[in-house]
Amino acid sequence: MRFRSTLFALTSIIVGFTPANAHHSPVTPVFKVPAYRELPLGTVKPRGWLLHQLQIMRDGSSGHLDEVHNKIKNDNGWLGGKGDGWEETPYWLDGAVPLAYLLDDAALKQKVLRYINWTLDHQRPSGYFGPITQAEREKNIAITVNNPQAGEDWWPKMVMLKVLQQYYSATGDSRVLPFMKKYFQYQLQVLKKCPIGQWTEWATSRGADNALVVQWLYQQTKDPSLLELAALIQRQSYPWTTWLGNRNWVIDAATQQDDHQWMHRHGVNVAMGLKDPAVNYQRTGDRRYLDSLQTGFHDLMTLHGLPMGIFSADEDLHGNAPTQGTELCAIVESMFSLEETIGITGDIRYMDALERMTFNALPTQTTDDYNNKQYFQIANQVQVKKGVFNFSLPFERGMNNVYGLRSGYTCCTSNMHQGWTKFASHLWYGTPDHGLAALTYSPNEVTAKVGKQQQAVTITEETAYPFDGQVSFIFQTAGTVEFPLQLRIPSWCHEAVITLNGQPLRREKGGQVVTLQRAWKDKDQLVLQMPMEVTVSAWGRNSRAVERGPLVYALKLNERWEKGQDEHEGEYFSIFPEGPWNYGLLEKAVKAPVQSFTVHQGKPVTNDFVWNLEHAPVSITTSAKRIPAWQLVDDVAPQPVTTREGTYKGQTAAEEETITLVPYGCTKVRVVAFPVVR
Template structure:
């Protein structure tokens, strides 16, 4: 009966009044517009290998998680049932919604729209929304601003707000604006009684997710009370900006692995929190927040950074040893934070960081069909199997390292879908002055309007494997529009040409602007020469890099299928052949002379795996006989100040092959150096 009463009440919902009844301390807020503004969802269409990746996801778990994952499939709370009303359904939608519109897939659109429509339809008259609560079901209590305690945790709603924002950007469905206005007024009235951390610390640690959507709505409605609401949430949430800036936090996180304050070093919380200083800067205009962000990011990567561009987190921050793991959720959330940081700050440093994380850390942690995921990946991963390894959260079942649909926590089963999809939506931005900006590179097509005129720019490239990116223009009439491009920090000097004629050269590590009147069939080409280099990591180890990619030892793989009663089917993977190599000192010092690059054509159907790897680097190395795995962990051999391993090494110099890290499952990426 109560469900019926809720439905009847919903039919009578009226738009709540604006926030103007709240006094806003305007002097606290100097809102700073995005340096780079996002384009509407659907403006960018993936092409080439990126399209194939998204199609794999559509055919795999992203397109069918509601059918194969019991937690979402059974009596879903976000459809009015008694099942999942927590984070996993919104997590899945947070990737499935952009995928549906990137691929313009009618079936997937219809599937996700069921959840969106139910959420929009069942908003309570007070503005509260979400699955029916225990008090609503069992006591018939109406959730009002006077009875906010009958609601449930703020956290899952934060994710659903991101889902609704993306849906609005794709469709301009004005129901979303009304819905959010109503909900944020409810929050303003109730947060002092039911603060952000009333139910769990998950909401307290992730307040920036809520603030980000509030500030997005402000850009549409210009209601300054929204900024007050965002500031109120910030005052109740974890003080990430202060922690990032004062340096004590990251050092304590490195030293402490107890159960005390573990939420403050939980890697996924940190991945989300990276955007917090940028969100605060946007709301206030206080540049201190940008300095705090820079300090926090640099310290995080110095003390906990791994060669593939992400910090350790298994589940807690756990230092920079290459035998530490990282949770898949931490990667996709850090990517999203970097995408938002890029938009707000325009800082190329974070653009380069996003590129490194995406092309190295992300692809290795899912299977070719996108139906299985690995909860924790390890940088130097010499086997994938059940075990405790060196993780801060090993679990008694030892399932955190294997590949499976439900292995480890299923948060990543639901959350992994936003990684590639949101990256695809952030390849291009626009600026307040009307420029178009290509800040990340992958094959795609941009359709937009410039001065009221349709323009299509097709980005033709096999980047990050190839060093050439071409932009082909299609426009009925010539159009003058400035174009901005990122010259990656790893590139010494880029070449720019138009229609086959050299335009100019530019140094790496900057954003360049090309002002020109573009005609139909014009072609602009960027050339980013990729040189083989080495970088230094923990325990005096070295990684081999070329352009945006990090390279790892190519090892043949032996897969074994198993089953665990609670977590279902899973896969273990073991190397075939030796892995215990050290790079020769001479090669590390002069990589251009000693390392060879072999490229092959991109396969017609590309998957991030060993078979399809289009680039191989060969390097001289020697075996280290005493470097052996202990309980599946390949602890780094000790070196002295000369950075050279002093123990016994093989007498023969061998030639080893390395492939892009993202194409591997078992590997060595951080190598000792030997004579």
């Protein structure tokens, strides 16, 4: 049996370590060249099912949120109005901008450019930017370095900086770098008067996002004052690096669910804070920051991890019981933190983790048309309905578990759009030696200049991954092009086979990134074959999950959808299972998964694939027994008590039944964390 800890296996962990420079950067920072270089936005073009996913988003809420979501639609502050001037408009743009350039969609580009142009055109002489403040509007006060208190919250500006960074990556607009430089000069001058937490604790929680863009600008300009600013922001922000490395924080978060320091364990804050050690490492070159990240990520997933690859966050960290929820914002922000961490560190464990949460946790939490989202998903989600469930933030109206445009908090309505878009743009990275690295897999095409001579190459990646383990790379070049190509061999893969033009090239063990240094020719076809075996992993409350490749599989339950209307939050959907759900996996199957689980190939993964039951291309069958006493309690299915050996000792049905499992991401109601029976 493969246990959860192997997914996040650690090396060189220093327990209880606090980096010496967690709060104070060295006098002479040593900026670390990233392990990988992010490619300009638009370099990677999604294809196949991934392209269809982005097209669905464009045609749905991602492309039209400003038309259907009143908070953004009405008198928007980021267009000079009195409406939303906080996080939701930048959140939406943080996904809509990369979507526009990944699809090269003229209409969406024009739409997002309205907000970008207004922001760039209305920077104050002092460097301050953002919506017109109350002081400016009502008192006609100019915001300068002498009266920064007349400004407003730092936090939404951090998101808009990410938007502008992506926009510059796609277009090279000459206005962006001077704009950022001027704003960061303003920040450096006024943060001692108006620290990061001047207005809200959200900014204190999320300072790493600010520092990340500051350090990105440093790479463009080499202005040393930017490193001074990044260090200052980190000192004024939550010490996520210290918390992750010292362990007490994540343990305390598992035991406390009161209102004392709840922002320290707020799931989305944690998701954003995951990048903090990598950002500190980039600025200082001190590898002890990476030890803190390894320790903290391992602890987080051990104490709060769920089978679909994400931690509980409903809204706080809430342990590893399969009945706990996870906020959609926590998933997309964790993905972004991992994408940035991968680029800075080159550590494969975060590549594996990114794929796991992307292909499992992300797709289940939105409807097929991408117009409705679920604020909290549950691992063992045997029904979707109004209620309080086991969430640390239940809401009086009980709308956190249903699917709706405005159900729960609407931060996720605006923020969910960055998940698939940034994943698509980070499928490839550039290497320091003028090569390319394929670190996560999906159908796409990349065009870049490579090698010492900077010759153009286009590589078309054809694959049904993550449902199939074969990935083909087809090269288009004007001639012979020599450059290094890096391929990730996932940790779940026992041994991969690499062929070139039909001939064996290499065999490689999983858990590494391999480099193929050679002269590539036009029409070369490189094939990476990663055999997928069924395995079983252990999770909270002695439960077991069935896996194959990067996918986790859940009990297939037919779905009955019901539409409802809430007075405050509008139209929503409840979903109920048809058929029994209270099954336990057989102990003999768990001990011998290869022999006991049968894989069935269904519909091929075509260009119109959607993450739902109808399109599930792979299923797994096995024998199981029902557990009559396993029933709903207060709307959730608490895990049956098992022995330390991992088996349920209560009464089970006498007869075995055949159950069908499908990819978790294709389900809305399911069981994924199973008890084990004899």
